[in-house]
Amino acid sequence: MSGGPRRVRVTSPQTRIALTRRHRPAQHLLPPPQQGADDEQAVEAARALFLRQRRLALRTLGLLGALLLGLSGLLAALPALDRVTVLGFPASWLLLMAAGYPLLLVLAVTHVRAAERAERGRREP
Amino acid sequence: MTGLLAIGLLVVASMAIGVYGVRATRSTTPDFLVASQGVAPGWNAMAIAGEYVSAASVLGLAGLMLKDGIGSLWYAVGFTAGYVVVAALVAGPMRRSGAYTVPDFADYRLGSQAIRKLCAVIVLVIMWLYLVPQFKGAGMVLHLVSGTPYWVGVVLAGAVVTVSIAAGGMRSATYVQGFHYLVKLLFIAVPAVFLVVHAGEDAREAALRVDPSTWSRPLLDVEDAGHPLLATWSVLLATTLGAAGLPHVIMRFHTSATAWTARRVAVGVIVLLGLFYLFPAAYGLLGRVFTPGLGDGGDTDTVTIVLPGEIVPGTWGALLTALVATGAFAAFLSTSSGLLMALAGGLSHDLSRASVPRLRGAVAGGALVAVLLSLPARAVDINVAVGWAFAVAASTFCPLLVLGIWWRGLTATGAAAGLAAGVVSATGAALASLLTDAGPGWLVVLLAHPAAWTVPFAFAVMVAVSLRGTPPEWAERAVLRLHAPEPGARCE
Numbered sequence: 001m002s003g004g005p006r007r008v009r010v011t012s013p014q015t016r017i018a019l020t021r022r023h024r025p026a027q028h029l030l031p032p033p034q035q036g037a038d039d040e041q042a043v044e045a046a047r048a049l050f051l052r053q054r055r056l057a058l059r060t061l062g063l064l065g066a067l068l069l070g071l072s073g074l075l076a077a078l079p080a081l082d083r084v085t086v087l088g089f090p091a092s093w094l095l096l097m098a099a100g101y102p103l104l105l106v107l108a109v110t111h112v113r114a115a116e117r118a119e120r121g122r123r124e125p
Numbered sequence: 126m127t128g129l130l131a132i133g134l135l136v137v138a139s140m141a142i143g144v145y146g147v148r149a150t151r152s153t154t155p156d157f158l159v160a161s162q163g164v165a166p167g168w169n170a171m172a173i174a175g176e177y178v179s180a181a182s183v184l185g186l187a188g189l190m191l192k193d194g195i196g197s198l199w200y201a202v203g204f205t206a207g208y209v210v211v212a213a214l215v216a217g218p219m220r221r222s223g224a225y226t227v228p229d230f231a232d233y234r235l236g237s238q239a240i241r242k243l244c245a246v247i248v249l250v251i252m253w254l255y256l257v258p259q260f261k262g263a264g265m266v267l268h269l270v271s272g273t274p275y276w277v278g279v280v281l282a283g284a285v286v287t288v289s290i291a292a293g294g295m296r297s298a299t300y301v302q303g304f305h306y307l308v309k310l311l312f313i314a315v316p317a318v319f320l321v322v323h324a325g326e327d328a329r330e331a332a333l334r335v336d337p338s339t340w341s342r343p344l345l346d347v348e349d350a351g352h353p354l355l356a357t358w359s360v361l362l363a364t365t366l367g368a369a370g371l372p373h374v375i376m377r378f379h380t381s382a383t384a385w386t387a388r389r390v391a392v393g394v395i396v397l398l399g400l401f402y403l404f405p406a407a408y409g410l411l412g413r414v415f416t417p418g419l420g421d422g423g424d425t426d427t428v429t430i431v432l433p434g435e436i437v438p439g440t441w442g443a444l445l446t447a448l449v450a451t452g453a454f455a456a457f458l459s460t461s462s463g464l465l466m467a468l469a470g471g472l473s474h475d476l477s478r479a480s481v482p483r484l485r486g487a488v489a490g491g492a493l494v495a496v497l498l499s500l501p502a503r504a505v506d507i508n509v510a511v512g513w514a515f516a517v518a519a520s521t522f523c524p525l526l527v528l529g530i531w532w533r534g535l536t537a538t539g540a541a542a543g544l545a546a547g548v549v550s551a552t553g554a555a556l557a558s559l560l561t562d563a564g565p566g567w568l569v570v571l572l573a574h575p576a577a578w579t580v581p582f583a584f585a586v587m588v589a590v591s592l593r594g595t596p597p598e599w600a601e602r603a604v605l606r607l608h609a610p611e612p613g614a615r616c617e
Binding site: 043046047049050053054056057060061064067068069072073075076079082083088089090092093095096097098100101102104105107108109111112115116119 | 195196198199202203205206208209210212213214217333335341342343344353354357358361365385388389391392395396398399402403406531604605608609610
């Protein structure tokens with residue numbers, strides 16, 4: 001059982017923070033968003049980035065809502081789609097079974113790329 | 126018997142992968158809970174998908190299709206759409222908070238031990254609501270493949286999952302669950318294709334025939350209550366927003382190295398889910414042709430397991446049944462171990478002091494309660510119960526995380542009020558729909574699928590109560606930090 005190298009407990013900084021958190025109030029754990037630099041300016045920049053990310057998030061959420069409510073609304077509004085046949089399937093079934101997933105993927109990829117671009121712009125001014 | 130053998134092999138293979146994982150890292154409590162952060166993004170996405178594709182997707186989706194119609198597939202769309210919300214709103218900031226459970230996050234953002242405890246209690250509610258249909262599925266599958274009584278299957282399933290977690294923990298779970306995703310995809314997809322080919326031209330045509338009944342309408346009309354669009358939207362709201370608040374899913378994003386990878390992992394999950402969800406529909410469509418008896422009063426959740434034997438007689442049928450049964454059991458095993466880990470984390474980490482032995486005890490205790498709750502739950506549709514778990518998550522943790530991450534004005538009192546309002550209204554509605562019969566009409570829809578009103582209600586309470594107080598002056602820093610890129614992050 002023993003022998004071999006002694007096990008050393010290794011945790012990431014985040015884990016350490018999470019573990020120590022219960023003993024201290026949260027505000028002590030919050031370093032300024034950017035250290036060293038002019039604090040006021042750093043906070044301003046962080047605020048701007050946050051607002052940009054929030055606009056992005058709202059846009060994605062809006063598009064997602066439009067996609068889901070729009071697709072189901074379309075199928076509710078046009079029962080005729082049940083009788084149109086595409087590739088052997090009723091068109092409305094095909095829309096429900098397969099059309100949503102690629103569109104969801106496009107939404108997510110677009111969002112993540114925009115969010116990463118926003119963060120890159122922040123880090124490399 | 127072939128089925129039982131195949132399930133046995135699955136359990137042994139899972140354990141083997143688990144033991145290898147345990148060897149790779151020894152379990153200190155944080156490692157046991159969330160794995161190390163060296164997990165590769167591809168594996169992590171596969172593990173999340175593996176954990177997420179539950180009995181609801183493997184058994185419940187086809188079952189509900191047979192019962193309520195083609196519109197049940199909206200569940201699958203909502204389950205997948207949830208990861209757009211996760212990628213856009215939650216994954217990155219959650220990773221940066223350094224919190225590994227939702228109660229941890231509440232503590233980080235609001236600095237209140239009371240909120241942590243309240244969140245831990247809600248974790249228990251969601252996890253048990255979610256575990257019961259998983260155990261029902263497992264008991265049913267074991268009953269179908271071996272003829273053992275339902276309760277034996279449930280107890281056996283509880284024992285298997287408890288032992289496999291107690292032996293491993295989360296580190297090995299990453300690989301075990303990635304493996305389970307592959308098992309589910311292959312063992313559901315391959316038989317589906319085989320059955321579609323084997324069913325014959327006439328059956329295929331019959332399966333795709335649109336008849337004038339509501340079955341063929343691509344909207345969710347629950348028990349012919351009317352108001353299909355309301356029911357569809359309510360289910361979409363519950364599944365999409367619920368996915369962003371499921372404690373066991375949120376935990377997994379801590380295993381990504383950075384916020385960037387966390388977001389990309391969420392996108393990967395969308396691909397894996399979209400791929401998987403192309404197949405369960407085949408069982409529902411063919412089930413309407415080959416097992417019409419199930420639709421009139423039978424347990425429709427069994428259709429995925431029963432169908433291969435109906436279409437292909439003899440040895441091949443037995444083999445296919447064994448495959449889908451193993452896929453279903455993999456779904457049970459991976460989801461319920463993820464759920465039990467999150468539940469045990471809540472019990473031992475948030476409600477008391479954490480240690481590995483206590484965590485193992487919490488896993489066993491949590492599994493025992495889930496087994497006891499599942500014994501009388503045989504008649505509950507898998508997807509309906511899972512839908513309630515999502516509705517509760519969407520009405521509690523979704524507002525907490527979304528407002529906590531994106532609005533500095535959230536206060537501890539506001540969060541507590543919103544959480545309480547959400548959990549009481551959503552579980553209350555679910556209980557009411559279980560115990561009463563409201564008859565047809567919008568009331569039955571709003572009780573069976575409460576998210577349409579409980580989610581806006583919880584958000585409104587959280588915002589309104591927060592606005593009456595003042596957030597602490599460090600609240601802005603706590604929010605900005607969630608959106609600040611890591612200094613050393615990869616940049617391409």
